[in-house]
Amino acid sequence: YVSQSQDFDFFYFVQQWPGSYCDTKQSCCYPNTGKPAANFGIHGLWPNYENGSYPSNCDPSNSFNQAKISDLISNMQKNWPSLACPSSNSIQFWTHEWEKHGTCSESVLSQHGYFDTALSLKGKTNLLEALTSAGINPDGNSYSLVNIKNAIKGAIGYTPWIECNVDASGNSQLYQIYLCVDNFGSDLIECPVFPKGKCGLEIEFPSF
Numbered sequence: 210y211v212s213q214s215q216d217f218d219f220f221y222f223v224q225q226w227p228g229s230y231c232d233t234k235q236s237c238c239y240p241n242t243g244k245p246a247a248n249f250g251i252h253g254l255w256p257n258y259e260n261g262s263y264p265s266n267c268d269p270s271n272s273f274n275q276a277k278i279s280d281l282i283s284n285m286q287k288n289w290p291s292l293a294c295p296s297s298n299s300i301q302f303w304t305h306e307w308e309k310h311g312t313c314s315e316s317v318l319s320q321h322g323y324f325d326t327a328l329s330l331k332g333k334t335n336l337l338e339a340l341t342s343a344g345i346n347p348d349g350n351s352y353s354l355v356n357i358k359n360a361i362k363g364a365i366g367y368t369p370w371i372e373c374n375v376d377a378s379g380n381s382q383l384y385q386i387y388l389c390v391d392n393f394g395s396d397l398i399e400c401p402v403f404p405k406g407k408c409g410l411e412i413e414f415p416s417f
């Protein structure tokens with residue numbers, strides 16, 4: 210019997226608010242499929258260890274192959290659009306996410322399974338609905354971090370982690386929301402460890 214270290218312990222499922230990706234000094238570019246809907250988009254599904262570290266770029270031989278996910282492309286363009294410049298069809302973003310993160314969960318999820326799992330998690334976690342039901346709207350106003358977290362915990366059942374970035378005037382704003390998922394990609398779980406990084410007590414929720 211040879212003990213083997215585990216591939217990874219859980220996933221972070223990370224969604225980004227497009228208004229906050231764009232409302233920065235650097236700005237953004239819409240994909241060539243057009244301006245995405247004013248909704249959270251997927252950033253990635255990231256294998257992680259319980260000690261807070263994470264594996265990356267685990268299998269250079271398993272490169273991104275669009276043909277393996279052809280049935281998912283239109284759903285991905287809606288729910289996983291790239292806002293980086295220059296404008297693109299988002300393929301580079303998905304390639305990066307697969308090669309950096311997805312290859313580290315290849316023992317449990319095929320390439321198709323990885324993207325399909327992320328899309329299905331997105332379908333199960335309507336963050337915008339959770340926030341707007343609590344009166345937290347993408348209207349450029351500021352909201353308390355605690356109220357944002359409680360609205361999501363109340364609607365989804367699990368404690369999120371909020372990542373902030375800063376707009377061109379230096380205001381802290383709601384950029385990304387992290388939820389944790391078991392290492393099969395099946396169910397949300399309470400996060401074994403939270404990421405690091407500061408938000409203000411009150412953060413802006415910009416429009417998109």
Ligand code: 5GP
Pocket residue numbers: 221255256257261262263264309404
């Ligand atoms: P940043 O340094 O901007 O927070 O993150 C840059 C990139 O590092 C992210 O897009 C992601 O690929 C990776 N990353 C950052 N923090 C974490 C983390 O806590 N877990 C994992 N798995 N990846 C992370």
Ligand code: 5GP
Pocket residue numbers: 225230252253290291292293301302305306309
């Ligand atoms: P990470 O390493 O943080 O997982 O992924 C970020 C990489 O994907 C960066 O190289 C970034 O330029 C690229 N990227 C392309 N489109 C997007 C997008 O819409 N949002 C984010 N956060 N990164 C994007």
Ligand code: 5GP
Pocket residue numbers: 354358369370371372373405406407408409410
């Ligand atoms: P507590 O554990 O008391 O909720 O928070 C400890 C510290 O972490 C406080 O400074 C609080 O503002 C910060 N914090 C709590 N939750 C989050 C979050 O989701 N995102 C970020 N960036 N900071 C948080």
